[in-house]
């Protein structure tokens with residue numbers, strides 16, 4: 001392993017991109033039972049993603065680039081918000097609505113001072 005970085009041509013950047021072959025990365029890949037081991041590199045502006053499939057010598061054995069990334073953990077948070085609103089009954093919603101308008105009035109009072 002003579003080179004100190006993994007370098008590839010990114011069609012989205014239309015340029016070469018590289019990451020360093022750190023000891024940490026090498027150790028990580030060596031521990032994997034199944035190779036090649038895929039790693040995702042977020043880079044560029046606007047950000048996009050290259051998936052490198054690394055073999056035991058940290059050579060790239062197949063590469064994909066995409067601009068699409070879906071964060072399901074974030075989607076889960078939105079789902080929880082929806083469930084909370086659905087779980088409240090009409091009385092609870094009216095109470096929250098009144099409290100919110102009280103807060104709104106206090107904000108306006110503070111802004112007037």
Ligand SMILES: [Zn+2]
Nearest residue numbers: 010012013044
């Ligand atoms: Zn790129």
